[in-house]
Each structure stands twice: as structure tokens, then as C-alpha cells.
Amino acid sequence: xxxxxxxxxxxxxxxxxxxxxxxxxxxxxxxxxxxxxxxxxxxxxxxxxxxxxxxxxxxxxxxxxxxxxxxxxxxxxxxxxxxxxxxxxxxxxxxxxxxxxxxxxxxxxxxxxxxxxxxxxxxxxxxxxxxxxxxxxxxxxxxxxxxxxxxxxxxxxxxxxxxxxxxxxxxxxxxxxxxxxxxxxxxxxxxxxxxxxxxxxxxxxxxxxxxxxxxxxxxxxxxxxxxxxxxxxxxxxxxxxxxxxxxxxxxxxxxxxxxxxxxxxxxxxxxxxxxxxxxxxxxxxxxxxxxxxxxxxxxxxxxxxxxxxxxxxxxxxxxxxxxxxxxxxxxxxxxxxxxxxxxx
Ligand SMILES: *Cc1c(COP(=O)(O)O)cnc(C)c1O
Numbered sequence: 001x002x003x004x005x006x007x008x009x010x011x012x013x014x015x016x017x018x019x020x021x022x023x024x025x026x027x028x029x030x031x032x033x034x035x036x037x038x039x040x041x042x043x044x045x046x047x048x049x050x051x052x053x054x055x056x057x058x059x060x061x062x063x064x065x066x067x068x069x070x071x072x073x074x075x076x077x078x079x080x081x082x083x084x085x086x087x088x089x090x091x092x093x094x095x096x097x098x099x100x101x102x103x104x105x106x107x108x109x110x111x112x113x114x115x116x117x118x119x120x121x122x123x124x125x126x127x128x129x130x131x132x133x134x135x136x137x138x139x140x141x142x143x144x145x146x147x148x149x150x151x152x153x154x155x156x157x158x159x160x161x162x163x164x165x166x167x168x169x170x171x172x173x174x175x176x177x178x179x180x181x182x183x184x185x186x187x188x189x190x191x192x193x194x195x196x197x198x199x200x201x202x203x204x205x206x207x208x209x210x211x212x213x214x215x216x217x218x219x220x221x222x223x224x225x226x227x228x229x230x231x232x233x234x235x236x237x238x239x240x241x242x243x244x245x246x247x248x249x250x251x252x253x254x255x256x257x258x259x260x261x262x263x264x265x266x267x268x269x270x271x272x273x274x275x276x277x278x279x280x281x282x283x284x285x286x287x288x289x290x291x292x293x294x295x296x297x298x299x300x301x302x303x304x305x306x307x308x309x310x311x312x313x314x315x316x317x318x319x320x321x322x323x324x325x326x327x328x329x330x331x332x333x334x335x336x337x338x339x340x341x342x343x344x
Contacts, residue, residue: 069222077216101316126153154284179286181207
């Protein structure tokens with residue numbers, strides 16, 4: 001992989017915006033700050049947020065056992081993914097590879113950035129067809145998106161298959177680990193040093209219960225992170241988000257919640273197996289379950305009628321008659337099963 005070749009020319013040439021806080025970083029309390037046109041009346045929010053999110057990044061990098069310069073934060077992982085497109089994909093020229101059925105944002109961002117999206121479907125049991133993927137690569141294919149555990153199927157991608165792609169593809173491989181906390185497996189972040197073309201994204205939106213604050217994390221080599229850091233909006237992580245994330249990451253609440261959700265997932269999976277209209281319950285390593293039913297549209301509408309909203313995935317490739325059900329609270333899951341058992 002040649003990073004210099006992958007970076008767009010305009011990105012290489014641009015000079016980043018230099019904010020007041022970038023030019024004078026030492027926000028010491030005994031100085032008078034007249035450099036950012038802020039309102040001087042002190043509230044907790046009258047100052048711009050730290051553009052480099054120093055305290056939050058130090059905390060995350062310690063927990064993930066990675067250097068601070070291997071970490072980028074985004075306004076949700078969706079912003080991180082968009083920055084990756086804008087840094088490495090030349091509009092109307094480059095392409096990316098995605099493996100449907102998968103997270104919808106990759107294709108939305110490809111369209112938004114005018115990048116061709118080459119789709120190579122996962123197999124019928126949602127595994128990667130490595131040879132097929134590598135066959136579709138062209139000299140202008142810059143990015144390959146893998147989602148593990150995959151949304152909407154819930155399965156973890158095979159380590160050997162992913163390794164083959166990391167070694168066999170000359171562009172960047174993005175592994176979206178939005179659901180990694182539900183797997184008990186080691187993150188690919190622990191193998192960043194082995195693979196210079198690897199980018200891992202995670203989020204506080206799922207296991208950490210903080211979808212509302214919008215915080216996505218991105219881990220890669222310091223060279224790739226430097227490129228993304230250069231083009232990110234200067235104040236992309238607001239003060240409220242930085243503070244809420246620091247608070248959440250310092251408690252251990254997430255671990256208890258994750259084990260409760262995993263426990264509920266296993267109970268719900270086996271209960272769903274015995275519903276007569278459920279044809280298949282796919283093995284999930286995430287906080288949702290994909291099921292194949294007799295008639296997805298019919299069952300979806302029945303659920304809506306009784307006030308239960310699930311995701312109808314029937315139009316996604318490989319997901320005919322499939323519904324995706326997020327794991328609710330123990331009470332919600334019992335209510336759901338009680339309702340499903342009345343279906344005819
Ligand atoms: C939910 C989800 C995300 C989360 O995106 P945020 O912008 O961080 O909320 C990312 N990737 C996948 C595959 C998801 O399902």
C-alpha cells in the first residue's frame with residue numbers, strides 16, 4: 001500500500017483551518033482570552049470546545065492501549081466514515097467495495113461523494129467470498145468496507161478471510177466495529193501495527209448507550225489519522241459530548257448493561273426459534289437478531305399494529321423475508337414474545 005498515492009491531491013495540498021485554540025493551546029485559567037470572539041460572560045459553555053479533545057482522547061487511548069495519535073473522534077462514526085471518503089476518494093473517478101447486506105451509510109456516503117460503489121454480496125450465510133471481492137478490485141478502488149459484527153446479519157467476519165483481504169487489497173480496509181462490545185472478542189485495533197492499511201471504527205452509540213451525544217471513534221496508523229485530523233471540522237466534538245463521554249467512560253456501567261443485553265439476546269433467540277412463523281434465527285454477536293419469517297411484510301405490519309417497531313430488511317440482498325429486532329429490556333422482550341405467540 002502506498003498512502004501517498006491514496007490521498008487525494010487537493011487534500012495533500014490543502015492547509016488546515018487554524019482555529020484560535022489551535023494557535024494558542026494553553027487554556028490556563030489565569031489568562032485573558034480575547035482571541036476567539038466568544039462571549040466573555042462565563043457559563044460552562046461560552047468557550048469553544050477543545051478542537052483536539054485532549055482529555056477525552058487520552059482516556060480512550062489508555063483504555064484501548066493505543067497512542068493518542070492513532071485516534072480520531074467524529075460526530076458519530078458517520079462523520080468519521082465521511083472524512084475517510086473525502087480524504088481518499090476522488091469524486092467521479094474512484095470506487096469503493098462494500099459487501100451487502102450491510103450498513104446503509106457506506107452506499108449513501110458513496111453517492112454523496114460521487115464515488116462508485118462496487119457491491120460483492122456476502123454468501124447466503126453472510127460470509128465473505130474473498131476471491132470474489134479481490135477479483136472486483138480495480139486500480140481506482142480505494143476503500144473496502146467490512147462490518148463486523150455485520151449489520152443487519154449480526155455475525156462476526158472470519159479472521160482468516162479479513163486477514164486475506166488486508167493482505168491482498170492495496171487500498172484501505174475499514175472494519176466497522178460498532179457492535180464489538182457485544183462480542184467478547186478482541187478488536188482489530190490490537191492488530192493495527194501489523195496492517196498499515198487498516199482503519200477501525202467504533203462508536204458510543206450502541207453498547208455505551210450514548211447514541212444521543214454523537215461520538216464515533218476511529219483508530220489507525222498515525223499517518224492515516226494525521227490526514228483525517230487535517231480535514232476534520234475544527235470543533236466537531238462539542239463540549240457537552242466531550243464531557244458526557246469522559247463521564248461514561250470512567251464508570252463501568254457499560255459492562256453490566258452489555259452482559260444483560262447478551263443474556264437477553266440468547267433467551268430471545270431460543271424463544272424465537274419456537275415461533276411457528278419463524279423460519280430461521282441467525283446467530284448474532286450483536287445487540288439485535290435477524291430472523292427469517294414466512295412473510296416479513298405481514299409480520300412487520302402486525303407488530304406495528306400492536307405498537308412494536310422492528311426493522312423490515314426484506315428488500316436487502318440476501319435478506320428476503322427478514323426482520324431485524326433490537327434487544328429490548330427484559331420486560332419489553334417478554335411483551336414481544338407474548339405478542340408473537342398470539343400470531344396466527
Ligand atoms: C449503528 C451503527 C453505527 C453507528 O453510527 P454512529 O454515527 O456512531 O451512531 C456505525 N456502523 C454500523 C454498522 C452501525 O450499525
